[in-house]
Amino acid sequence: MLACAFALAAPTPASAQFGGLIKKAKEKVAEKGVEQAADKMGPVAPGEQLTDDLLGKVITGAQAADRMLGERDRVTASRDAKNKDLSALKDKNQPVHSAYDQANGKISECRSSAFNTLEEARQEKYDAQIKKIQADPNMMGKYQLIAMKYSKSLAEAQQKQDPALLQKVQMDMMKEIIGSDPFADMKKDSATVTAKCGKLPALPPSLAQEERLQKEVAAADDSIRTLEAKAVNAGAAASGLEQVRYLQLKERALSIMGRVGGQGGAKYGNEEMEAVKKRMADLEKVKRAL
Numbered sequence: 001m002l003a004c005a006f007a008l009a010a011p012t013p014a015s016a017q018f019g020g021l022i023k024k025a026k027e028k029v030a031e032k033g034v035e036q037a038a039d040k041m042g043p044v045a046p047g048e049q050l051t052d053d054l055l056g057k058v059i060t061g062a063q064a065a066d067r068m069l070g071e072r073d074r075v076t077a078s079r080d081a082k083n084k085d086l087s088a089l090k091d092k093n094q095p096v097h098s099a100y101d102q103a104n105g106k107i108s109e110c111r112s113s114a115f116n117t118l119e120e121a122r123q124e125k126y127d128a129q130i131k132k133i134q135a136d137p138n139m140m141g142k143y144q145l146i147a148m149k150y151s152k153s154l155a156e157a158q159q160k161q162d163p164a165l166l167q168k169v170q171m172d173m174m175k176e177i178i179g180s181d182p183f184a185d186m187k188k189d190s191a192t193v194t195a196k197c198g199k200l201p202a203l204p205p206s207l208a209q210e211e212r213l214q215k216e217v218a219a220a221d222d223s224i225r226t227l228e229a230k231a232v233n234a235g236a237a238a239s240g241l242e243q244v245r246y247l248q249l250k251e252r253a254l255s256i257m258g259r260v261g262g263q264g265g266a267k268y269g270n271e272e273m274e275a276v277k278k279r280m281a282d283l284e285k286v287k288r289a290l
Contacts, residue, residue, distance in 0.1 A: 043267065044267055044268060044269050045252075045255075045266035045267060045268055047248060047252055048245070048248065048249065048252075049252075049268070049269050049271070049272045050249060050252060050253060050256070050272035050275055050276065051271070051272070051275065052275050052278075054241075054249055055249075055253060055272075055275045055276065055279055056279075057239040057240055057241055057246075057249075058239060058241075058246065058249050058250045058253050058290075059279060059282050059283065059286065060238050060239055060240075061234075061235035061236060061237075061238045061239030061241065061246055061250065061289075062235055062250060062283075062286035062289040062290055063238070063285075063286050063289075064234045064235050064237070064238035064239075065231040065232065065234055065235030065238075065286075065289040066231075066285075066286045066288060066289040067234075068227060068230055068231040068234055069227070069228075069231050069288055069289055071227055072224055072227040072228060072231065073288075075220055075223050075224055075227065076220075076224055078220060079217055079220035079221065079224065082213055082216055082217050082220065083217055085213060086210065086213040086214060086217060089206070089209065089210050089213065090210060092206075093206050093207060093210055096204050096206050096207060097207065100201065100203070100204055100207060103201050104200060104201055107197055107198050107199075107200055107201070108200065110196070110197035110198075111193050111194075111197045111200070114192070114193040114196055114197055115189060115193055118189045118192065118193070119189070122182075122185055122189070125180070126178060126180070129178045129179060129180070130178065133177070133178070143177065146173060146176055146177055147173075149173075149176075150169055150172065150173040153169045154166070154169050154170070154173075157169050171183060231289065232246075232247065235250070235289060250289075250290045251290070252268075252272075253276060253283060253290060254287070254290040255268075256268050256272060256273060256276040257276060257280065257283055257284075257287075257290075259273070260273065260276055260277055260280065
């Protein structure tokens with residue numbers, strides 16, 4: 001009797017598995033119910049909701065932008081390849097860097113110190129000259145005469161938008177006011193420092209190659225940013241929407257795509273969810289432009 005009762009109380013392996021499956025199914029239903037309740041109770045993500053018409057405009061804009069992003073991706077691939085080459089070159093150049101830095105260090109330190117000393121002396125000279133001018137009771141009148149003398153040349157240089165000419169006129173006026181030419185003084189300083197400390201060693205070819213690659217990578221970065229900005233402009237223009245509105249709506253479309261794909265995230269309206277589902281194939285084609 002005791003054995004029979006024990007046997008009846010203990011489930012068979014098959015019934016235990018079946019019971020486990022029933023339990024998991026119940027838990028899944030409960031979880032689904034919680035999710036559905038949350039969807040019903042939770043607020044829709046803030047911002048303008050997508051309609052079929054608005055989504056169509058976003059897709060039209062993204063299609064125009066996507067055509068430009070092909071060039072962006074080409075430049076990005078080239079930039080990444082150069083970055084890889086640059087990283088390898090830097091590793092290879094470590095001994096060259098060490099030798100160059102050691103040879104360069106003492107001369108650079110000497111030149112920096114010498115330039116600072118000369119700059120301080122020149123500034124003292126300028127300060128003394130300015131004080132002398134300020135002490136002159138006729139200083140204002142003299143300054144006005146000098147300003148009048150160069151006003152025409154300054155205006156012409158500004159009108160021509162010639163920075164080199166403008167700088168020359170300003171330096172000529174400064175020379176007449178303080179009695180010294182700053183550029184000529186700096187040129188003399190450079191010669192004095194080189195005579196005292198020597199010239200900086202020439203950059204080794206391998207380091208020059210590294211420098212060129214760095215410039216090419218930087219130029220590629222600039223091109224990528226320019227192409228991305230052009231893509232946004234082209235997309236907004238093609239969509240017929242104001243740029244900020246276009247950016248907000250395409251970001252919303254991308255987020256809804258993620259939610260449709262099961263990534264979770266913010267809650268969206270049923271109509272805009274359905275609109276995205278209907279155009280999912282079109283959206284996937286231009287996803288990089290969203």
